[in-house]
Amino acid sequence: MNNLRKHFPLIEQYTYLNTAAAGLLSEAVFDYQQDKNIDFLLQGSLGRDKEANILTEVREKIAYFFSAEASRVALVPNFSFGFNTILEGFSAGTKFLLLENDYPSINLAVETRDFNITYAQIDENLEQNILQKVETEKPEVLALSLVQYLNGIKIDLHFIQELKKKFPELLIIADGTQYLGTEAFNFAASGIDVLGASAYKWLNAGFGNGFFMFTQQAEHKISPKTEGSGSHMGKYKENELHLLGNLEPGHLNFTTMGSIKIALELQENIGLQKLEQHIQMLYAEAKKEFANLGLLEESVLNRKQHSPIFNLKGDKKLFQQLTQKDIICSQRGDGIRVSFHYYNTFKDLEMLVGVLRK
Template sequence: MDNLRKGFPVLEQYTYLNTAASGLLPEKVWEFRQEHDLDFLIKASLLKDKQGELLTEVRESVGRLFGCAPNRVALVPNFSYGFNSLLESIEKPKKALLLENDYPSITWPVKSRNFELIWARQDEDLEDNILRKIEKEQPDFFVFSIVQYISGVKLSLDFLKGLKEKYPELILIADGTQYMGTEVFDFEASGIDVVLSSCYKWLNAGYGNGFMLFSENVQGKLAPKHLGFNSLQGKYKAHEENFIGKFEPGHQDTLNHGSLKVAIDLIEKIGLSRIEEEISALKNCARERFLAAGLLEEWTGKRENFSPIFNIKGDDKLYAKLTGEGIITSQRGNGIRISTHYFNTKKDLDHLFSVLNI
């Protein structure tokens, strides 16, 4: 386990349990960024002449890691940019299903457009609530976070796949920002039509990079409107009607997208399956202790599907105490959000448990 902590200097100073807010920058990514900007300083356009090759490598790395053909991977600066572009590609009027209390960067952009809105309640009957709304209202698309940013509640991937099988015309659009990088994920087999993600959290790629994954059957149902010179540049974007190019209209940042490539290289070196195992051991340990201490809302704590994000009961005083002990967390909702990644250890959790007196 200790060798997984190498390359993250912040872990020498803090008990970092805050990946759900911001992932760590690995030394390998930092080194790439230093070398990239030095090359840009010295070479200027000579470096940018090769940007197509780098961006192709990034696109192929994303596709390889998450099981999506590279010609259906779009590179965007972040989730919100890609999501707003996606919403503009959906002809209106349409009926949208959303989850109550989902991430504002999902709900606000949908509410700001001319869609008819339907809401599913988040409680112990979450999946049944979704099914009932779909059966009754017949929405055109369902937008959701795979993992909820406050509670850490995770939607079952089997449920989502079954949903697509039962309602093949329903477009499933997922925010994977709090999910991608926590476990093995096969997009092609998921039944989800579009996954969008920023990469500064669980992928540890720094800020300014994100991606969109598209299923084959969704392309004819979307009409992206953005277009620019870069829409036609590079491999997989060969002609004017190219689909992913319309989500990449302008110059792309090789520094930030290149950082994603290096971050994925690191993940592949460790192995996403091993990362999943490390996260699973930590989240199981944390949930057991939090539940025993009565620190979790019962329905979220006892779900079969759960993420490494927990919102424990706590106020400003407890948050200040944790911070004073060098334990980095976030205040979200009515509690304190704890999140564990593969570079965390049982020692980190023991420090947290000690301060919490549980």
């Protein structure tokens, strides 16, 4: 996978292990954005008119890439904007099940509204914890991250499918920001009703863009009051139940949204199966190395399901040592978070482990 590095100039100078904070911008996406900005600079509205179909193309590319329906793919500036809009479509008193210490953009958005909220604990028994709460508390909505931003714990997606079969009326809303782009994903078969993501992390599409995919069941149950000219303009917005239109009330940035299409095409050209296998081999080896060094918490060690994100036991001094060695990572929670994407190599892991051993 070394030949992939040519697409991402920064990794010629640094050991970049920080995709969980911000995915790298490829030269393909950069060139696309630069070309479109030049077109707007020189052509103004004439240039924009030429891009009239780009939003439809992006919507259809996302639908194809993640096995969703293009008429139920909404383009948004980021996950938080879309999620808050969706929450406005629920009545006061709706019963939500959240995960303790999940990403603030999920929990804070729900907690600041007049909902009835219960929580499941994030540990090695995550799925059993959720099932127990669903059975006893009978929530109407489950909202969660597919991958936990602090320690990389990943929900068992087969569990989500079975949960939906057992409780078909439970509406499942998920944040895929720390997940989409790490492996192949089929939304139609997932059991998830609403899945949103910002595209600047594992999809490497730059900032200011994201999307939501939703099912027909969700479209019937969620009714935000957001409206604008954008709610009724463009292909796929003829539906009377237009959750798509509710999520797109105003103008969207054609350039940033178009970047999603370019980023997905790069992954397609490289080969999705090839990328997934590489990421899986990397994080499997990383987990083994970190476990041998005693750097992982028990809840991570005791799970079969995981992601390319790890939170290592370490203090500010260790973080500074890593930074001095040009290893880019993040301080999160009580440790140091590292993450591995398809442009990382086993050499990157060796560089990190070498510093950790010292």
